[in-house]
Amino acid sequence: MxxxxxxxxxxxxxxxxxxxxxxxxxxxxxxxxxxxxxxxxxxxxxxxxxxxxxxxxxxxxxxxxxxxxxxxxxxxxxxxxxxxxxxxxxxxxxxxxxxxxxxxxxxxxxxxxxxxxxxxxAPPMDRELKRRLAAIAKLSPGILLEDKGYSLALHYRLAPHAEKAIYAAVSLIRADLPNAPIEILPGKCVCEIKHSGxxxxxxxxxxxxxxxxxxxxxxxxxxxxxxxxxxxxxxxxxxxxxxxxxxxxxxxxxxxxxxxxxxxxxxxxxxxxxxxxx
The missing domain is CATH 3.40.50.1000 (HAD superfamily/HAD-like)
Known part of the structure; x- marks a missing residue:
């Protein structure tokens, strides 16, 4: 992407x-x-x-x-x-x-x-990538992590102020992995990362x-x-x-x-x- x-x-x-x-x-x-x-x-x-x-x-x-x-x-x-x-x-x-x-x-x-x-x-998401993305939940209390196996979701309905920080952190990780087959799905108070395709x-x-x-x-x-x-x-x-x-x-x-x-x-x-x- x-x-x-x-x-x-x-x-x-x-x-x-x-x-x-x-x-x-x-x-x-x-x-x-x-x-x-x-x-x-x-x-x-x-x-x-x-x-x-x-x-x-x-x-x-x-x-x-x-x-x-x-x-x-x-x-x-x-x-x-x-x-x-x-x-x-x-x-x-x-x-x-x-x-x-x-x-x-x-x-x-x-x-x-x-x-x-x-x-x-689709294969399960790479474990190391999932670990790095999961750490984003520590940015603020109220960010909830949901591991769906094929994707990982960061919910911020309880921490709406953290929205831009979440997307900025995901962007930095994505920049480190330009060839990774992943896709970012913005949704209603959630940022979800999944395999592309x-x-x-x-x-x-x-x-x-x-x-x-x-x-x-x-x-x-x-x-x-x-x-x-x-x-x-x-x-x-x-x-x-x-x-x-x-x-x-x-x-x-x-x-x-x-x-x-x-x-x-x-x-x-x-x-x-x-x-x-x-």
Whole structure:
């Protein structure tokens, strides 16, 4: 990656409405095709679940697992969570339920929750590099370190004043390793470092070649910068993309909050039930 980290957008520049983004409207359910023809793809943090001060504080609201299970059945298995979190972390959040998922920003994928087989698309991050990056957490109390195996995240929601110092420190390390195959992902109060060569979009592209997702029209909902790679490929599948909390480029509509997303998903099931009534 040749781009200077110091020139990358910081958190306060990426979470609001994008300059020049088209005016979008609240999502009409009529846009969504029949669930038997749809692949439902959902980000987790900030999309299905509210963001919390620390990654471990997120929780699954009552009724969400029931909605996801019903969607999984109605789509004949073509529902997947698409997250920067590892598959193990996803399973811990939704325990005891397990879902098809793309984890680690596309680094790993599981199609069948009943099958322990996991497709891995990236090696674990170099241990010495991870050690150097982890030391950045000592810059200020409140910086939280999250080791995802394929990536490392520095959360500063509890230390917003440390944002520029974090990116400056990462930039210095990156300058020492100009040929290292790593990529920096700025997000909502988080700076994440991962292997280059895979993204949520590459994971979704692979997912869409597999049954039962193959040949369906994808519906993807996401909220953060890392989800924009998936927004960008939705036209290749005649897919639908919706953003949460901000009006992003290339989406058909937006939701104000994760609670709106959960309500929308529940209503998709209600709409199909009503359509089936005589």
């Amino acid at each position: 040749n781009e200077d980290l110091l020139e990358m957008p910081l958190e306060d520049e990426i979470v609001g409405e994008e300059e020049g983004a088209p005016e979008t409207v609240p999502v009409p359910r009529s846009l969504v095709p029949h669930l038997s023809e749809t692949a439902v793809l959902l980000d987790i943090d900030g999309t299905l679940l509210e963001l919390m001060p620390t990654p471990r504080e997120v929780w699954v609201p009552p009724g969400l697992s029931k909605t996801l299970n019903r969607l999984l059945a109605r789509t004949n298995g073509a529902l997947a969570l698409v997250s920067g979190r590892s598959l193990n972390d996803i399973d811990l959040i939704f325990a005891p339920e397990q879902y098809p998922a793309v984890g680690g920003h596309g680094a790993e994928m599981r199609i069948d929750p009943d099958n322990e087989s996991v497709d891995s698309h 895979f993204t949520k979009a590459t994971g979704v592209r692979e997912l869409m070649t597999r049954e039962p997702f193959k040949g369906r029209r994808p519906l993807f909902i996401g909220d953060d910068v890392t989800d924009e790679t998936v927004f960008g490929i939705m036209p290749d599948y005649d897919g639908l993309a919706f953003s949460v909390g901000r009006r992003a480029q290339g989406v058909q509509g937006h939701f104000d909050s994760p609670s709106d997303v959960r309500e929308f998903l529940a209503h998709l099931l209600d709409d199909e039930r009503d359509a089936a009534l005589p």
